[in-house]
Amino acid sequence: MSQSAARSVIPGFGITLGFSVLYLSLLFLLPVAGLVLFTFKMTWPEFWAAVSHPQVVASYKLSFLASFIGASINAVFGTLTAWVLVRYTFPGKKIVDALVDLPFALPTAVAGIALVTLYASTGWVGHYLDLFGIRVAYSEIGVVIALTYIGLPFVVRTVQPVLADFEKELEEASAALGASRLTTVRRVILPAILPALLTGYALAFARAVGEYGSVIFISGNMPYKTEITPLLIVAKAEQYDYNGAAAIGVVMLAAAFILLLMINGLQWWASRRG
Template sequence: MSITLARRRVIPGFGLTMGFTLLYMGLIFLVPVGAFLLYTTTMSWETFWHAITQRQVVASYKLSFGASLVGATINLVFGALLAWVLVRYRFPGKRLVDALVDLPFALPTAVAGIALVTLYASTGWVGRYFELFGLRVAYTQLGVVVALTYIGLPFVVRTVQPVLEDLEAEWEEASASLGADRFTTIRRVIFPALFPALLTGFALAFARALGEYGSVVFISGNLPFRTEITPLLIVAKAEQYDYHGAAAIGTVMLVVAFAMLLVINGLQWWTSRRHG
């Protein structure tokens, strides 16, 4: 008869800490989301469908999801490159650049929006030069993409950076010593190790951009059917006391964002099993 002894930990307390974790998650996340979805169920299907399929609402969906996808993709590429430079190279001002990556976290979104308008307006420091080529940034869909790219960059950098720090440079040197070229080393050694982190950073940047309001509302111009994002439309519905309409639109955003996060987590699980 064998007796299996439970592993004793140096600092016990799993039951207590798990209880606090579940309580915290319930109060902060589950209860508000559950109450929100429960409120949505008080509407009839006809009312719900009418609220989420209006032409103005559908146009805001296209802009919000499209601009968030473009912004997250841009951050996926340049955020990974920035993380690579910060981890693999030493250069003057490296600490300053590393600190500036977190600036979108600390800067209020309204301040960021005003700063972007100041830069990219037709009379701004940067926008005036774009105007010479007939390219407008402020008060256009391009301005929305710029704002969403700005606020999403830290999510990719801070997700990829720790993985790169754990990825020893000797792996790349070993690959090169075995005759692999640079592209093969990136494709067979570096990319498989970074892929789960890249997916996580992309999902976080996309989800953050999808719900962004403060920085976009200043630079977009808020023109219906052109530069009006879905979060702004939700706020407008709430200010008009159309709480059912705001809840219906918010439910669509919540379901789509949650579905995408599930897909990303599924891809991460599949990748982890495939590459060990």
């Protein structure tokens, strides 16, 4: 084969790498580096005082705990939703499948207002929950519901393709060998979808940690109770405390970086298993 025939339509490695590095630098590396360098204006005691203030620590606990609970709920019900969409045919299936992506398309502020309308003490659902003393809006429960709502598509869309490619013959073979349904799920199906499930879980968790718009409406933003970390960053920026906002942002950036490393590790593990 001649050299001209072997050439690819895609540019060579050097040109492609250069454009990739330039694109990554302009959109990600420079803003992140600027945020980190901005905190160098602070002394270490000032930085530590900004990121370890009791109000900030309380927001860390709420943001990460609520994100963990929301991602765990989505891991269960997102997998069940993906199973139903792949394995069953029913009227309105395409509509349900499209609704899964609604949190992607719906503005987060609109989602927050809708959740407040639904779960407030005068709302359609909140009115009945209030009779049993269950308060959703303006509480930690409301934060969890908002983060669960925005994280569901990540689990469904990562698990759904794996279930679609899963061979039903393996389930039939397991049943023919005398395995119960629970054993088949635990020993055959779950190991096959586990890498995708963990990836979706990590994506939902990372998305929830940085969520802002849908939470501030339903949380009530009460300090030390329902105040999330992204809200504190915005509040400090509005008060012209850019150093404090940058310091908290660096902490959240470090947490997000660790989560991305975990996601990449899970994707590598999934590719090896594949």
